[in-house]
Amino acid sequence: MILVRPRLPRYGLALAGLLLFVLLALILGVGVGAVYIPPGEVLQVLLGLSENPVLTELRLPRVLGGALVGGALALSGAAFQGLFRNPLADPYLMGSASGAALGVTLYAVLVGGLSPGFAQHAVFTHLPLSATLTGFLGAVFAVGLTLLLAGGTARIHDLILAGVVVGSVFTGLTTYLMMQDADRVRAVFAYTLGNLAFVGWPGVKALVVFLLLSFPLLLLGRVLNALLLGEEVARTLGLPLEALKLLIIAFAALLIAASVAQAGVIGFVGLITPHLLRRLVGEDYRFLLPASFLGGAGFLVLADLLARTLTRPAELPVGVVTTLLGGPFFLYLMWRRRGRA
């Protein structure tokens, strides 16, 4: 297998384009919402010349939080796809998002007493860090279980099958725990479909902390590149492969846990974004990882914008929008792939 090294100018161009995309998404996200705020006023508020709580306390953290969650999901998706050399690996399919959700829910049950808010429960808003840590343990546990059931990463179909099984079982457990409060079934669905509505500044801060902690993942692109050549080759390069693989799983799990603790389970961002960007920046993970982060950030901000405004001032669950956007696109990818084979 020959690795095509993208020429740097092309990568630079793609990166600049992605930055522009994120910027545009952020501007649109902040400018449009359930409540109309004239562009001039938006600008004044952002410059600190005037005050508008709807903008500064609700929309701005929600949009930024959405960008961070989207970026984290896409980055972990890209890492999983490289690690397992499997284009279908993503936080959803590896069971890790469900594991994180179970960890976060268990935390709410044990510490908060299960009450209806779930993603919006006071436990999460007051102690987002500890909820993220149990989510992290859940995500790592789920990935471990998936790998165990699949007997390693060698057989791709086994891996996907195991991931789906683990994900379903964990989702079942989460739903069971939440259903103990059966009057709140709608809130359960809101959590499993993702909800960015109440991401505030504490949530954004928590996301920033965990993204910074996972920053080394961006530097592990070289390892993922080596893995692309096959484990044998990678070993001959003298890399401590097993340790590095565990490290990648840990970083990805941390990103997933941080996202799930803040926004519930949002599907398809981690699957679609790396796919799309692979066409743009190529297979080199040193570039694909940061590109995925940017692409995921822009994608989720736009998806949440649709969720907020399509039926305004009512809202749709953001997971419904990402699935409706992501599903057909994924079908298209599969169709293209089949066409080429």
Next chain:
Amino acid sequence: MRRILAVFAVFWALALAFPLTVKDDLGRTVSLKASPKRVITVLPSATETVCALGACGLLVATDDYSDFPEEVKRLPKVGGLYNPNPELIVSLKPDLVIASKYGRLYETLERAGLTVYVVKTETYEDIFRTVRALARILGREAAGERLVAQIQKEVYLEESRAAKAKIRPRVYYEIDPTPYTVGPDSFIGVLIQKARGANIIPRELGLFPKISPEFVVEKDPEVIVATYPDAEKTLKSRPGFGRIRAVREGRICVFTGGQDSLLSRPGPRVAQGLRLLADCFHK
């Protein structure tokens, strides 16, 4: 002789009333050969209505959530809307089951050969329609008319008490922290209006919309009503909600632990729910 005739007339009327064929709220035809003797209700508001009609003694079981009046608490529980236990229902051999239109429990029970009457209880008007309909199939039409008159009188009393209030506060009503709220045409929406509150939710959004938090902050409600545990803490910790007048002035009314049933069940105790709202809006 006259007394004997009167008794005879009552029996005659009862004999004439059954067999009875009616249409339920889904437009299904329901036939009863005789006045029901063993009734199961799978909806708390229906349980309350049956008991308010003086037919509590006919109940052999209810759903998990039926907890009023006190005497239904010791009856067997046959599950809830999402986890009904049809086998238990069938084994209790009811001659009438009163079920909600939500869930497909009625289809299962019907296949098992039971007589099922399906009710829709969503709007304020549904309360009175349901009272009359259940009174009819239970052979207690006079009691039904009396109950309708009584509920309307109680509601009128609360309504006229609330009408003395000079201001109509802007109200935001949260049924769960997703957040789902209530539109003006819903049962609770009508109660808010009768309690002289102004619902901030526009009619176009339907009965129970999931609302944008931005919209709530923008509308700046003067009173917030919530019907789930820990609501005050949840609302106060939300981004931007600290600016809302109701939160700043501490005018958050949380109804849980039984009080929420008065507001969530379109049944005979509706006036008590109305009173809770009126007291909350105008204290």
